[in-house]
Amino acid sequence: MFGRIKLHPFIKANPPHAGCTPAAKTLLDRYEGQLPAALLELWRKHGLGLYGRRQICLIDPQAWQSTLDRWIVSPPSATLRVPIALTPFGTLLFYRKLTAVDEDVAALNPVTRSISILTWDLADLFNNVLSDPRQADEFIQPAMLETAQQQAGTLSSGEAYHVDPMLLSMQMLKIARTDALALHQKLRAQVDHEQAPPAPPPGTIRAALPAGYREAFKDLERQDGHPSGLYLSTYIDWRRLVALHADGNYQLLFWRNDHKTGEASGIRHYDGRYRTLETDEGDCLLQLDLVLTGKSLGSDASDDGLYLMRSGGQPLLLQAARLEDMATAIGGRSTMGSSEHYFRPVRLDDPFPAENSGGMEAPPFEDLPSALQALVHRKPLRATIVEVDAHSDPEDSTVMVWVDLGSNDGLRKNMPLMSPKDSPRALYGWVWQMDPKRCGVGIKVRRDAAGAVVNGPETGDVLVSRAD
Template identity: 50%
Template sequence: MVIFRRLALHRFVKMHPPARQVSPAPDELVTAYEGILPASLLELWRRKGLGFYGDLQLALIDPRAWQPVLDRWIVSPPDAVRRIPIALTPFGVLLYYRKLTSTDEDVVYIDPVSKRTGDLAWSLDDFFNKIVCEQDQLETIISPPLAQSARLECGVLAPGEVYEVDHMLLPMQMVRITKVNALDMHRRLHDAVDPHEPKADKPTTVADALPVEYRSMFENVETGPRLAGLYLSSYLDDHRLLALRPDGQYYLLFWQIHHKTFERIEVRAYGGSYEVSRNSDGDETVELEIELRSDSPGSDSNDVQLVAMYTNGATLLLRTNELEGMATAIGAWDQMGRSGDYFRRVTLDDAVLEEPSDGRMAPPFADLPLALQALVHIEPLLPMITHVAEPNPDEEDEGEGTVMCTLSLGEDDGLRMNMPLFSPKETGRQLEGWIWEMAPNACKAGITYRRGENGVIDHGPVVGDVLTTRAQE
């Protein structure tokens, strides 16, 4: 009879089973960290492997790929205690291990967004078998509701990806989550706080903005029939240039312009065939044949299907998988939504104009593609609050918080995930929130509240409050 010894980190594996893609780590990796990392973690690598564990998608990582990233965040003298990256949360928080003395160790986190760092556990085994396995302690590093929302909105993560929350939208009580390359996100967020000297000229034209080695690719692209021409999409430092050639071939270039050095970085190029057709609504559409590479972020395929919009002499191409988000932004603020979700026709000689990151003003309703018109609520929806949950003081920040409210309308009535909600102007109220949980007839929304100096809520939702999907002007 064969007796199998239980893993030292068995509780972690039981609570957070490895994903199907997890496979045993190569022997050379395990051997490289013997005597450096605890035997319990090496055993887990050997018998299970690296990759995602559990529905929360906590990733065990190869320290070799992440060591340069950690060393950029924390610069230490040569004789300092060694820090070894071991795991990554679904939102990019990097976890690392330190052997402090012959008997002492700890697991520490560094958050690339807040730039905060701190101890999580004084034992690696305790971190995996206790901290990550007990709900109240797990929430110190991963928000299960936010992780669940990200998974529902964006799908499961691919290897090397994390979810990124658009913090520019949080003041507007909106939550927008996208999937990004984890290493790229860390580099970008570190560069944002690390001073740099300019290494290139600030671009003045579209041609100037391109990486030099790719400029010839986009020269002599004729503006012709059936949408042929050049189209630019810009969102903060991220840029994409799409060339639709008259012969049915396309080029698509991704790159960033470093906001301090003006270097062209994170460059990726695709090419292939495209097809122009019409959808069931009669809108003109473009479909790109994009083949992702092994190092491609999954988000590179978001431009596969585009729909054309003609307005005021301009031609735009809109991502079809973002039409609902655009409709929400149009209904709330008369804006097109995130500027990275559409292209605008340009020439290489056009001046570089900064596109508003939250989108340009929406065109007249009649100019919108019919597929987008069908999603825009000309008259705002007016859900009423039918139930208010008990606020959780532990989740408040200086007396302000968000409470879950049940609404009288649902998905069948036109409400959408992350749709913003406001008090109608005529009510004199200033409630704000967003749809957080979907249901056919009674969605739930997070609505903000505020306590007065006496600790009593003096500004918050009550049953009977009417909300609107249209922001107050």
């Protein structure tokens, strides 16, 4: 009908919000010939901003062009892409003039990092895809939109809803309003970070320290028979440094060095007093007066009790809360287990250690604290398989079996069990299910093309906690 703009069906289905602002003449002139006249007419008559209950936002391309160009890197001679709109969940819609008569509109989802072609005609995008409830509801899901509005409220122009990905992985839905442009820039920066080459490792322990703590931590002289000194624990890119002063004060610093940039983050600092106690078994146990804060991780409390041991003239600090894990590793593979469970003595200008996160070689049994010795089985435990799961998934690389020993007999979670050294069998697995008398063990298996287990575990097979 006379007087209606070409995109009237869009306006009818998605009325402009009160905050829509007609485009300035300079903006209209800038995109004359680059964007279809129908879109410029919509800009001029009704403006940029939010439209309809679905909160579709028409945007100023100039503000978004550099961000789109970061997402889609193309040579200067490539077809120009012009950002034109946003969905309420931050998907960016952009227009391309392919030839004198051909065009398309695509959608860039910054969360999934995916691009899809929506239509080969801009008018069809507005008058059908975004206006026909059957198409629009598939593109902007009404249930999710209603949840977002209930949790975070109505959007303002330039905002988008963002679903917390960490909570979503735990099947919890938390949605917040955020600046849409900043969200895109943050998510694109994450891609750049992932694609960057690894940072060179720090040359020294001092270089790895967060800059703000390099003055607070100084080398401490060691004293015979006293735990004073600096001790470092490393695990992948996480670090912990504890300073034990001769006067009974301590400092404990947690941080991580980003494996792409080397920058320190996740910094948590504690200080206070510590006590040196002699246990009934004759061990030296350090108890740190460690008070957790709102920034603390639950695992931080694992450092409030540390056993001091000496081996080869060098002291080590062992987490009291992780003795069972260390005992399992010592008995199964003669290592100290995860490197996060102990501290080694250091000085700040020492080369940064290239530690195996699986743990250093275990010291001689006689050097271990008595509390740890009591958990290490010097003679291997010997278990017999009494049941094999007959219904394992053909896709699984393990088969569950049950043995005639349990936690009452010394089996522990994740303890490795294997065929004896002189056995013709070659079974290997870990304790997965705990029971006082009958533990479940996951045994690694090989399957044929049909998914059948080849030379798998059988009732009566013997497993030991150490094959030597």
